[in-house]
Amino acid sequence: MKEVIVSRLDELVGRLAKKDEQIKAWKDFLVDFSSNYSNENFTEELKKFLSNLLQYISGKELIDGIEMLHTEINGFPAIDVYKTAVEVFEDIKRENQMRITELRNILAELATPIIHLWQDILLVPIIGTLDSQRAQNMAEKLLEATAETRAKVVIVDVTGVPVIDTIVGGFLIEMFSAVKLLGSDVILTGIKPEIAHTLVKLGVDFNMVIIKRDLENALKYAISISSEDNSRRLLRLKRGNENEE
Amino acid sequence: MLDVNPYDYDIVLKIKDENDIAVSRQMAKNFAQKNNFSLADVTKIATAVSELARNIYRYAKEGYIYIRKKEIGSDKTVAIEIIACDKGPGIENVELAVMGGVYNIRAEFGVGFVWHKEAHGQL
Amino acid sequence: MRNRVVPTIKLYDYLIVPIQIELDDATVEKLQLQLLNEISEKNIKGIIIDVSMVDVIDSYISFVLSETAGMAKAMGCYTVICGIQPAVALTLAQMGVRLRDIFTARNLEDAIDMLNNLE
Incomplete structure (x- = not known):
């Protein structure tokens, strides 16, 4: 079989592909294939050759190509090649999945920086749309950071959030309650007119947190409460508790 | 009646004693930790099992909790499946029983009920 | 002391309650009774419950804790x-x-600090 492939190499490759790089890829594949065919660990090698080849051609082209080789070359192990190809596709798929997860993690980290802005003050600017996975990651990270830095105040800036619907509103409320359970205060800022409009229409109520007009005011207020003694804070908390009841 | 084959599950917990609530909580926590769930997910899973175990103990006197690891979706996200089975009185108002929409109930009226929560972890 | 499920520390008028055991339902109920007794016996004005060692707090545990705080409040004692x-x-x-x-x-x-400022 090796001889057949070698002798008809150019003719076969010409029928397998039209583009230069694909021709080269098929050629390499066939050469590697025929020269290693009798090796003991051929299956392992084949996997490598196939993944090289698949960088240049699509799955469909591979199937057509193997079919052609099967009819043209007596004894071409099409089934073995298909089997190995499936394994290669599985590997590629797994790799892609890993890459996606990795990118998602990177994105989550980039999109929600937690800035230790001032003594006892954390700033969390939220940028982009929040889905449940992202909101969950963000909440986990924020809580860890709050506990770790023992921050008194967390400023959450939602200027970069395009829409806050009931679901996102719910996430935020849960996150705020959790921060409060750690004994820290939350200041919310950056609510745009259209968001304020939908919030009220949807009945999302951020009464449990302090809301400030812009980051400047939020920061001023945060500094004032982070330096206040506990008596004033308690007054506020007590008032809050009464409001809830 | 719901078909659950105990052999399909990694953990089977029998709940019939008040102590079993704390035990099941601990078992669920260890299982989730072993499967590399994040600390937040571990806590949620343990809390969910704790609630389920208590419901069994309170309302049905005894029952079982089944726990297994599961891969869901095309990307094989690792999840934990928790099923609580008992012969309790059933739920009159399922809506009321579902907390915060986090849980997904498959109700089997009159023969107990199944809580089914899938927590997603990254591996 | 009899029937103490959690060892507590009295500091000034405050009672520090570091929870370092697994909280099951029976324990948390016993803890409630223990704390109420200690408030009245030791003339406690504030309870501090430290749960930094607790990995799981479910709805019932938190309910009993809130309930205890409500009872303590009725006895003139704050809970943190x-x-x-x-x-x-x-x-x-x-x-x-x-x-x-x-x-x-x-x-x-x-x-x-909070309790100091509560009077």
């Missing part, structure tokens, strides 16, 4: 909880659990 683990805080918040009648503090110092 401190050291809630981030994951526990998130779980409680996502279950929609409210800790009524309980003040939350970041840590033990913060809690004592």
Whole structure:
């Protein structure tokens, strides 16, 4: 079989592909294939050759190509090649999945920086749309950071959030309650007119947190409460508790 | 009646004693930790099992909790499946029983009920 | 002392309650009785419950804690909880659990500071 492939190499490759790089890829594949065919660990090698080849051609082209080789070359192990190809596709798929997860993690980290802005003050600017996975990651990270830095105040800036619907509103409320359970205060800022409009229409109520007009005011207020003694804070908390009841 | 084959599950917990609530909580926590769930997910899973175990103990006197690891979706996200089975009185108002929409109930009226929560972890 | 499920520390007029055991339902109910007794016997004005060692707080445990705080309040005693683990805080918040009648503090110092300012 090796001889057949070698002798008809150019003719076969010409029928397998039209583009230069694909021709080269098929050629390499066939050469590697025929020269290693009798090796003991051929299956392992084949996997490598196939993944090289698949960088240049699509799955469909591979199937057509193997079919052609099967009819043209007596004894071409099409089934073995298909089997190995499936394994290669599985590997590629797994790799892609890993890459996606990795990118998602990177994105989550980039999109929600937690800035230790001032003594006892954390700033969390939220940028982009929040889905449940992202909101969950963000909440986990924020809580860890709050506990770790023992921050008194967390400023959450939602200027970069395009829409806050009931679901996102719910996430935020849960996150705020959790921060409060750690004994820290939350200041919310950056609510745009259209968001304020939908919030009220949807009945999302951020009464449990302090809301400030812009980051400047939020920061001023945060500094004032982070330096206040506990008596004033308690007054506020007590008032809050009464409001809830 | 719901078909659950105990052999399909990694953990089977029998709940019939008040102590079993704390035990099941601990078992669920260890299982989730072993499967590399994040600390937040571990806590949620343990809390969910704790609630389920208590419901069994309170309302049905005894029952079982089944726990297994599961891969869901095309990307094989690792999840934990928790099923609580008992012969309790059933739920009159399922809506009321579902907390915060986090849980997904498959109700089997009159023969107990199944809580089914899938927590997603990254591996 | 008889029937103490959690060893407590009296500091000034405050009672520090570091919970370092697995809280099952029976234990948390016993703890409630223990704390109420200690409030009246030791003339306690504030309770600090430190849960930094507790990995799981479910709805019933938090309910009993809130209930205890309500009872303590009726006896003229404030309740502060401190050291809630981030994951526990998130779980409680996502279950929609409210800790009524309980003040939350970041840590033990913060809690004592809070109680000092409560009079």
